[in-house]
Amino acid sequence: MTDSLGPRLKVGVVVPSTNTSAQPEMEALRPHQVTNHTGRMVIGDDSMVDEPGFDHVMRSIRRSTHPAIKSVVSCRPDCVIVAVSPESYWEGPDSHARVLASMREAADGLPVTMSPDAINAALTAYGARRIAVVTPYLPVGDDSVSRFFKDSGYDIVRIRGLGMPSPAKISHVSETQLRDVVEEIDGPDVEAIVQVGTNVAMARLAAVAETWLGKPVISNNTVLYWHALRRNGIQDRVHGHGSLLSEH
Known part of the structure; x- marks a missing residue:
């Protein structure tokens, strides 16, 4: 059963x-x-x-x-x-x-x-190597994030941390803050925007941002869930949550 x-x-x-x-x-x-x-x-x-x-x-x-x-x-x-x-x-x-x-x-x-496998799989699916990155951290945390992407072979065009001082405070980041930082780090030299930090509620904003930027915006929670579904035989195209789940 x-x-x-x-x-x-x-x-x-x-x-x-x-x-x-x-x-x-x-x-x-x-x-x-x-x-x-x-x-x-x-x-x-x-x-x-x-x-x-x-x-x-x-x-x-x-x-x-x-x-x-x-x-x-x-x-x-x-x-x-x-x-x-x-x-x-x-x-x-x-x-x-x-x-x-x-x-x-x-x-x-x-x-x-x-996250390493999920993010790498998503960026490979999009064919993106030049990325801009959003983190919830202060500079000390951003250094660790930069090392992850550079070690994985990506070109970090820009990285911005939101300066949250503790793990629980990360959930206080607003969609307005996320919208502003996405607009700040985007540019014609960026192929995809990646957000790390699973306590950042960015899934909805990332999906909406793709409609005005015309490029992938990958949130940490969405990419983890997408990767788990696809690896385990669930190929449903889930709409309304960004191009990763609806197209890949």
């Missing part, structure tokens, strides 16, 4: 406990007969204004990810999304296979989607 509400796919999603954006945004993206099941990485709402504080938050996420995965695997999902920004586990391309393998082990061998 299959699950009565999610016979096509059950998606386990693990998020930091401070995150209030990823769960509702991913719920809005669900195709028919696909269900989401959320576990939480328990972390504190600690300061990220300097390098020691930012590193402390990243270490807290790393320590709590495996227990969160294990907490959601008991409902027997078909796959797991690790809904954190790419820099949370990024120590260079050579380390990613090792990190992903450890996540799969914690998930009892289930397929695992992480």
Whole structure:
């Protein structure tokens, strides 16, 4: 017998406990007969204004990810999304296979989607290499984000951080702020705009922004969910949430 509400796919999603954006945004993206099941990485709402504080938050996420995965695997999902920004586990391309393998082990061998794979897959689908990046961070966090994209072979034309001082405060970023920063970093030299930070509620604004910019605008939560669906056999074209889900 299959699950009565999610016979096509059950998606386990693990998020930091401070995150209030990823769960509702991913719920809005669900195709028919696909269900989401959320576990939480328990972390504190600690300061990220300097390098020691930012590193402390990243270490807290790393320590709590495996227990969160294990907490959601008991409902027997078909796959797991690790809904954190790419820099949370990024120590260079050579380390990613090792990190992903450890996540799969914690998930009892289930397929695992992480931001590096999802973002790379989306930018490959669009054929985009020259990008502008939006982050929720202060400069110390932006440095980690820049390293991720440069190590992955992308040309960062511009990067802007929104200066949020702690993990929970990231959810306070408004659509007006996001609209303004997207307009600021765009230009004819940019092939795609990428937003990182899964506690930034940008899925709706990203979809709308594509209509006036005429280019891909990729939000972290949307790209994670798109990648999980496609990797696990759900090819539905989901409309109203941007070109990634409707065209790829």
